Amino acid sequence: MIFVDESGFNLHSGRAFGYAPSGKSCFIVFNIYFQVTYQLLTQGQPAVLSLVPKAKQVTLIGALSDDGFVYHELLNADNTKAKGVGADEFCLFLGSLGARLPNDSIIIIDNAPIHRGDRFEEVKKSLQASKSISLEFLPPYSLFLNPIEYSFHSIKSFVRSKQPPNRAALVTEIKNAIEFAITAEKSSHFFSHCRRLYRPCAEMQEITGTLLTSPPE
Numbered sequence: 001m002i003f004v005d006e007s008g009f010n011l012h013s014g015r016a017f018g019y020a021p022s023g024k025s026c027f028i029v030f031n032i033y034f035q036v037t038y039q040l041l042t043q044g045q046p047a048v049l050s051l052v053p054k055a056k057q058v059t060l061i062g063a064l065s066d067d068g069f070v071y072h073e074l075l076n077a078d079n080t081k082a083k084g085v086g087a088d089e090f091c092l093f094l095g096s097l098g099a100r101l102p103n104d105s106i107i108i109i110d111n112a113p114i115h116r117g118d119r120f121e122e123v124k125k126s127l128q129a130s131k132s133i134s135l136e137f138l139p140p141y142s143l144f145l146n147p148i149e150y151s152f153h154s155i156k157s158f159v160r161s162k163q164p165p166n167r168a169a170l171v172t173e174i175k176n177a178i179e180f181a182i183t184a185e186k187s188s189h190f191f192s193h194c195r196r197l198y199r200p201c202a203e204m205q206e207i208t209g210t211l212l213t214s215p216p217e
Contacts, residue, residue, distance in 0.1 A: 001106045003064045004097065006085050007152040009159060009174055010057040011167070058171060059085050060155070060178075061093045063107070064148040066191040067184045071097050077171045087114045091123045094135075098127045105133045111140050144207065145197055147190035151182050 056079055062072040073093055075085060094107070101107075107127075109115050115137075127133040143149045158177035164170040200207060 001065070001108055002070060002097075002101065003108050003146055003148040004062070004094070005110060005112075005146065005148045005152070006059055006061040006090070007156075008057040008059050008084065009156065009170060011164065011170060056081065057084070058167070058174065060152070060174060061085065061090065062148060062151070062178070063097050064151055064182075064187060064190075066147075066188045068182050068187045069151075069178050071100050072178060074171060074174060077167075079167055085114060087117050087119055090114050091119045094120075094123050094127070098123075098131060098133050101131070101133060103131045103133070105131070107133060107135050108138060108146075109135065110138050110143070110146060139201070142201070145194050145201065147187065147194050150190040150193070151187065154181050154186065157181075 056076055058077055059075040060072060061075065063070050073096070075081065075089060097107070098105075124135045127135065138145055155174065155177040158181040159170065159173045162169075162173045162176075164173050197207060
């Protein structure tokens with residue numbers, strides 16, 4: 001099985017935690033003109049630690065197996081695209097992915113709007129006819145059953161830890177994360193974790209906990 005999905009990255013993605021003197025608060029401030037400005041309020045005056053011009057996000061579309069990523073694309077790496085991923089881009093990705101997969105593969109996706117439509121149905125039929133590749137959907141609102149969601153969490157944690165100063169560095173760190181952070185062992189662990197949840201979900205049992213915010217180790 002191959003799980004496919006997309007996730008956005010930008011220079012807004014700063015660290016989740018920070019440090020400040022005792023009795024003071026550490027703030028991360030976002031605005032429409034700048035990516036991230038770290039401010040430490042000292043005697044009512046902000047201390048600016050970093051300032052980066054705003055830019056549109058980079059979108060990672062990936063295909064994950066239990067051995068790791070089998071294929072991925074980075075869209076808008078050059079910051080020229082006005083909007084995020086649309087149905088056309090997603091369908092083009094599926095076509096490129098299908099050419100790289102063996103016959104009788106199963107691709108699993110969620111129910112996002114861009115995963116529907118006439119163009120999608122054409123690609124679906126083409127993959128089935130040419131290589132007997134099936135496209136299946138996860139149940140609605142079931143991100144915790146999708147191993148690639150855990151991989152995105154790990155990739156974003158990796159990228160945040162590197163604190164890329166500009167867009168080119170951001171793209172580089174995303175690629176590094178795919179290569180070095182999502183190992184075959186880690187990917188297999190994500191798949192195993194999701195498989196343990198399939199039966200409880202099928203039996204309509206309650207699923208609780210921080211399933212996506214804290215990837216299983």
